[in-house]
Amino acid sequence: MNARDAARKLLLATTSTEQPEWRTAFTTDGTDEPTGIAPVCPDEDHEPDDGSVYPCCPEPAIECDSHKVAAYLVELLNADRGAA
Template sequence: MSALDDARHAAAAFLATTSGSELPEWRPTFLGISSDGPNAIGPVCIDEDHIASEDPTAFDCCPDPIVEVDPSLVDYLVELLNADRRAAGGERP
């Protein structure tokens, strides 16, 4: 098994316990106030009262982990994680 495979398995085990899914769909989100756009990534919130397309802020209802990153990396990391999810057989958003 490659180092990438090992990292995927470790991440899947962690995500299963924190987000409820080994391969969650990811989205850009905000931690605090950022004038540069989203400054974090996190699994899509499945709470009926939180429609992420209307409010991309991370709230208590949102699954963990919410990962703060430089705003310039947000879109890349979301696309990378969602592509990995699709390649592993996860549903398309």
């Protein structure tokens, strides 16, 4: 099993979909920009433009140490959705 398939199995368990949409997220307190990534939260009470991570949010929330890297990874991961 390659890394993509292995990750999709994990994501299926945590997000109920193998290929969740990703967002940038505030995974560290006190940063001006979201420096992490997380799957888009399906909770209807979680506003889509709220970049915080709450107990309602699916795992994994991943700290990337840079909002630019986080934004780039979100683009990559979302572009990969639907790819074989």
